[in-house]
Amino acid sequence: MIKRIVDFFGDEAHARQRRRLFYLVLVLIVLADFVVPREHAEYLWERLPGWSAVYGFVSCVLLIFVSKFLGHQGGLMRREDYYD
């Protein structure tokens, strides 16, 4: 059972199904964010449906590229024998 679930995420054979499931989940979550009741929204963005999805995506992209920029151009990443 565990092996089948893990294989579903690993095997190339299930790639199409996997992608479809992923996009379906994405759409469902964003839709759910539009219908969910918001009682005490204190901040502006908490009143915007779908905001968290946008923020999550932007955060992810920012983190990847800002970090890699710091690593490559900022000189944080060095060869493995740097300290030897």
Place this chain on the structure above:
Amino acid sequence: MTEFVHPALLFILGAVPIPFLNGSIRKAYLLLIPVLAILAVLAMQPGSYGAAQFIGQDILIAKVDKLSIVFATVFTLMALIGMVYALHLTEAGQHVAAFVYVGSALGVVFAGDYLTLYLFWEGMAFASAYLVFAQGGEKAIRAAFRYLMVHVTGGVVLLGGIVLHGLASGSLLFGPIEAGMGPGVYLILAGFMLNAAVPPLNAWLTDAYPEATVTGAVFMSAFTTKTAVYVLARAYPGTELLVWLGTAMALYGVVYAVLENDCRRLLAYHIVSQVGYMVAGVGIGSELAVNGATSHAFAHILYKALLFMGAGAVIYVTGRRKLTELGGLYRTMPVTVALYMIGAFAISAFPFFSGFVTKSMVVAAAGQDHRALVMLALTMASSGTFLHTGLKLPYYMFFGTDRGLEAREPPGNMLVAMAMAATLCVAIGLFPGPLYALLPYPIDFEPYTGAHITESLGVLMLTALGFVIFLKALDPENTVSIDTDWFYRKGARAFMWFAERPLARYEKAVSDVSETAVLPFLHGSARAGLRLDLHGVDGAVNGVARSILDGGGVLRRLQTGVVTHYALAMIAGLIAAIAVFAVVWQ
């Protein structure tokens, strides 16, 4: 004392017989002690135990209240899980070190005064360093020495702070510190922050943990930083500085995790990031925030240990630790993958996993305290957490390129330990009630609202979309990242260079000068001195003696015995005296 058995004592004294036991008796014993400790914590009543006097100071070995009980509960639980994970080890040394380490952590958690705290604090540093030394090999031993030196330095700073604070406040009892009490307070804070791995004092953690033994790293991931969170929550709640450092820390760990190639170092950077939530929670200092920090520490210990156990299992089986050398293990290690993923969902705060009910409390507390920026930064860090521990690490470790590694599931005891931690991660997520009841303050917080669930899922799943789109940009690279340990690693090298080159050269130059110039000069001047002595000084002395002799002859001739001569001399003297008076008394 029947109502209180100090669990630290159970572990530290309990470590003594370990080397003398063998086989299944030792295994049973290694599990028995943590179980007894869990029972001791469950049975204990709030109060003060072991008050005494030492060099005129009040000592309180154990102060039991709700805050210390929460930490002691999770520490003893973790000790049991960690012991199950390490059960296959035959060498006694690591078990003894782990026991002393856990015992010392419990000692800090119950310490009612600074001296007791300091004693156990140092015990933790030394016992945990052994878990890195035990790995062997040049890299690990170097890292262990660095770890030890950093912690000993931190310990000295802490002790200095304790002495100054004790002198300023007149008491060494450990409790909330009132602001503005001088340098001692800041030194203690610095000592605590070092153990909490607050940047720039964070590099010891990410330097040493990945070099520790497979089982040792599991213990280390749980205790040092969380005891630091405990002491911060006890002594420094509501310190504004901690809010900002904690928030920065949450993002700092995530940024470095992007760059990391070593699987356990990546997880170590996520300890920094997650402890950032706790430090920020302590800094905010409201009841909700401290509850959040405490419960997050509880959940964090379990899921982080689970993640370290998963990565440790991979290292144990394959002997490899770099993401660039791993991949395709899901076929041979499906159970490890599944259990690891439970830890990954828990740290990422997916609904129905432990992180969801604890991390959100800290974020909500930031919102309640009108700190929009902190709230946004912490949410961004959550996205990064899932990106690395939930997506990048499992993808490159278990899926991704199949490197054709020969692998199998790890030994049964490792899987059982992982299953125990995974069960708790899910149980806390599904039923947060019992954990909430343990927290130091009464709680009015409902994690499972519709908006909270969809918001969290929105952030997390769109992070996954970003991961899928930019997968290529995330490929691990064969590099090391420069962190603040650069200053002492390169600094030590610069110091050694200075000692070996300029300082040694200077020393040589000085001795050369003394040999070629100063010594002959001294010889020459000694000879000249001798000559001067023989001819000059002796001559002068002889001359003086001769002239005194001659003078004596002249004086003798003056004594004529004629009265008129004497009278004349007296008159001349009188005139001279008057002349002197006349001049001086002008």
